[in-house]
Amino acid sequence: MFVYFLxxxxxxxxxxxxxxxxxxxxxxxLPGDPVMLMAGERGMSEERHTELMxxxxxxxxxxxxxxxxxxxxxxxxxxTSIITKQPILKEFSTLFPATVELSICAMFLAIxxxxxxxxxxxTKRGSTFDHTVxxxxxxxxxxxxxxxxxxxxxxxxxxxxxxxxxxxxSLLYYFEPVTGFMLIDSLLSGQEGAFxxxxxxxxxxxxxxxxxxxxxxxxxxxxxxxxxxxxxxVRTAKAKGLGPKRVIGxxxxxxxxxxxxxxxxxxVGVLFAGAILTETIFSWPGIGKWMVDSIFxxxxxxxxxxxxxxxxxxxxxxxxxxxxxxxxxxQIRHTD
Amino acid sequence: MTEISIQEIxxxxxxxxxAQFGEFWSYFSENRGAxxxxxxxxxxxxxxxxxxxxxPHLPNQQFRDALLLPPFWQEGGSITFPLGTDAxxxxxxxxxxxxxRYSLFIGCIVVSVSLVVGIILGLVAxxxxxxxxxxxxxxxxxxxxxxxxxxxxxxxAILGPSLINAMIAIAIVQQPHYVRLTRAAVMTEMTKDYVxxxxxxxxxxxxxxxxTILPNCMAPLIVQAALSFSxxxxxxxxxxxxxxxxxxxxxxxxxxxxxxxxxxxxxWWVVTFPGVAILLTVLAINLMGDGLRDALDPKLKRS
Numbered sequence: 001m002f003v004y005f006l007x008x009x010x011x012x013x014x015x016x017x018x019x020x021x022x023x024x025x026x027x028x029x030l031p032g033d034p035v036m037l038m039a040g041e042r043g044m045s046e047e048r049h050t051e052l053m054x055x056x057x058x059x060x061x062x063x064x065x066x067x068x069x070x071x072x073x074x075x076x077x078x079x080t081s082i083i084t085k086q087p088i089l090k091e092f093s094t095l096f097p098a099t100v101e102l103s104i105c106a107m108f109l110a111i112x113x114x115x116x117x118x119x120x121x122x123t124k125r126g127s128t129f130d131h132t133v134x135x136x137x138x139x140x141x142x143x144x145x146x147x148x149x150x151x152x153x154x155x156x157x158x159x160x161x162x163x164x165x166x167x168x169x170s171l172l173y174y175f176e177p178v179t180g181f182m183l184i185d186s187l188l189s190g191q192e193g194a195f196x197x198x199x200x201x202x203x204x205x206x207x208x209x210x211x212x213x214x215x216x217x218x219x220x221x222x223x224x225x226x227x228x229x230x231x232x233x234v235r236t237a238k239a240k241g242l243g244p245k246r247v248i249g250x251x252x253x254x255x256x257x258x259x260x261x262x263x264x265x266x267x268v269g270v271l272f273a274g275a276i277l278t279e280t281i282f283s284w285p286g287i288g289k290w291m292v293d294s295i296f297x298x299x300x301x302x303x304x305x306x307x308x309x310x311x312x313x314x315x316x317x318x319x320x321x322x323x324x325x326x327x328x329x330x331q332i333r334h335t336d
Numbered sequence: 337m338t339e340i341s342i343q344e345i346x347x348x349x350x351x352x353x354x355a356q357f358g359e360f361w362s363y364f365s366e367n368r369g370a371x372x373x374x375x376x377x378x379x380x381x382x383x384x385x386x387x388x389x390x391x392p393h394l395p396n397q398q399f400r401d402a403l404l405l406p407p408f409w410q411e412g413g414s415i416t417f418p419l420g421t422d423a424x425x426x427x428x429x430x431x432x433x434x435x436x437r438y439s440l441f442i443g444c445i446v447v448s449v450s451l452v453v454g455i456i457l458g459l460v461a462x463x464x465x466x467x468x469x470x471x472x473x474x475x476x477x478x479x480x481x482x483x484x485x486x487x488x489x490x491x492x493a494i495l496g497p498s499l500i501n502a503m504i505a506i507a508i509v510q511q512p513h514y515v516r517l518t519r520a521a522v523m524t525e526m527t528k529d530y531v532x533x534x535x536x537x538x539x540x541x542x543x544x545x546x547x548t549i550l551p552n553c554m555a556p557l558i559v560q561a562a563l564s565f566s567x568x569x570x571x572x573x574x575x576x577x578x579x580x581x582x583x584x585x586x587x588x589x590x591x592x593x594x595x596x597x598x599x600x601x602x603x604w605w606v607v608t609f610p611g612v613a614i615l616l617t618v619l620a621i622n623l624m625g626d627g628l629r630d631a632l633d634p635k636l637k638r639s
Contacts (some may be wrong), residue, residue: 011477029494135369138626142618145572146577147593147611150600154608158601214543273485277574291486292578295493307490311481 004326012319016312023308024069027300028062064193066144077307083297088305092287097180098168099286103271105202108209111264114214118221119256122229125247133218140215147210147275149281156204166283170197180203209278213267220263224256231255258328265321269314363631370627376620384436391430392418395587399425404603420605422596424569428605431587432613438588439569439617442503446568447561451509454514455557459545461515462522473519476512484509488571492580499582509571510564517560521553555632560626566618573614589614 035052078088121133157165175189186194237247275288294302405421406413419428461469491505575581576590589610596606
């Protein structure tokens with residue numbers, strides 16, 4: 001297992017170095033030099049410009065600059081936002097819980113509905129239910145989620161008036177964030193109606209963000225289940241006289257879950273991409289909206305830092321999934 | 337015991353391209369969804385080709401006395417503007433029809449660019465292995481480490497928001513999938529006897545790569561091309577929606593959605609129809625892609 005871990009790490013580390021290089025190159029590929037970018041629209045005098053170039057080390061050879069950048073990253077400094085003058089790591093970590101909360105709820109919905117739907121579709125292969133689930137899954141997979149969000153807003157907020165259009169909680173409630181997760185914080189605050197308000201703000205974005213993972217999970221569960229159901233040990237279990245519930249629930253499901261878990265792990269990147277759109281539509285104050293806003297505000301250090309942090313998180317989660325997978329299934333460890 | 341004459345065992349089934357296509361079609365047509373998807377897609381292609389004749393109005397023509405008109409079946413709607421008009425009096429239907437051109441164009445360009453570059457890189461990596469392979473695959477890993485839409489967004493921020501730059505960004509983001517698929521397929525083919533045989537008779541590397549091996553790797557690539565055609569349309573629409581793709585007044589579906597956002601609670605048709613157009617087109621292509629996979633991929637065949 002340790003060798004497997006090292007092997008995985010030997011792939012991840014160079015990739016991460018590459019990612020830092022991308023982030024480093026990004027800010028230098030923009031028109032104008034970094035100091036001009038920081039100065040923004042205001043502009044500055046020639047002397048001040050040269051002085052700042054020297055202070056930040058932008059006059060040094062590019063390879064030295066990259067070395068300095070890596071050193072800066074190693075000390076936990078991801079740069080400073082031009083607009084808010086806050087350290088980027090601090091901005092990122094205050095907004096990150098909002099995205100995590102949204103993603104977890106979206107994933108929960110996707111698994112809660114996708115897993116059973118795929119299972120039942122597989123056991124009733126060829127039935128109307130199977131066809132409905134598969135068509136629905138393909139439609140979900142093809143969904144432009146930014147439009148799907150707008151439709152839900154029209155229906156649930158516009159016509160029915162059930163849910164609010166934006167934000168994480170009603171302005172009527174205020175409490176200090178403890179965990180950063182609105183659902184938990186609102187419960188902890190003990191204020192009446194706070195939790196309901198948080199849920200009603202969360203439900204539509206979670207549905208929107210969960211749509212594509214839901215479709216993917218339903219499809220994957222169905223095909224994994226179909227494969228397992230044709231295995232010999234399932235036939236043996238049936239021949240032993242076990243009821244269909246036991247055969248499917250106990251024998252088949254356990255083995256069908258392995259590929260499904262991998263797919264769930266791989267959705268992290270998809271969730272981040274989806275969060276960009278979902279958070280923009282619902283004005284959800286998370287990382288996705290922050291990235292889009294930073295791009296539009298030309299806050300390039302923020303974009304650079306965010307890009308790096310998001311890529312690092314995605315890579316870490318994927319690494320964790322890989323390791324977990326190796327733990328569940330020893331065969332994986334010894335191949336390749 | 338009677339002797340069997342030679343003629344009787346000669347296999348007289350048709351061979352060549354027509355027969356291959358016949359076999360492909362018999363598998364493909366078994367999948368009803370795939371056939372529906374194919375016909376819908378062909379219809380979209382026809383509409384896009386003949387947009388100038390099909391569309392009742394010009395896409396950017398403004399009718400000042402018909403702002404935010406509802407579709408014809410609603411009160412106040414008119415048959416002159418079958419799907420209503422937008423906030424500055426442009427005919428929705430005509431804009432949607434012209435928008436199909438952009439989506440198909442985006443799909444075609446993105447898929448051809450990433451397919452061609454992906455095949456070359458994948459072939460080189462899988463054929464030569466060693467250091468070249470490591471470098472190419474590490475580069476692809478780096479691209480894959482970023483969420484695709486985020487990377488595309490950042491690339492467009494560097495290049496400047498426009499339809500062309502959005503297409504470049506999406507092509508770059510989709511690249512690694514083609515490289516990985518080609519490399520994997522090439523590596524499988526390389527172990528087969530026909531490749532060794534070709535080598536022995538002295539076939540040169542380039543010819544071996546492109547003429548001998550590549551045709552046998554095409555099946556997964558065709559499937560991937562179909563699926564990434566739909567992803568390209570979705571991503572381009574998403575970039576357009578975020579204001580980083582095609583710029584107004586281009587009748588690109590995602591850009592149309594972005595323009596309509598402020599009317600979301602007043603005029604449902606401005607928001608609904610561009611999205612329906614995206615969804616149906618992407619769905620049709622995905623249905624087709626599923627059918628292609630079943631028909632072309634022998635591993636998944638008949639499962």
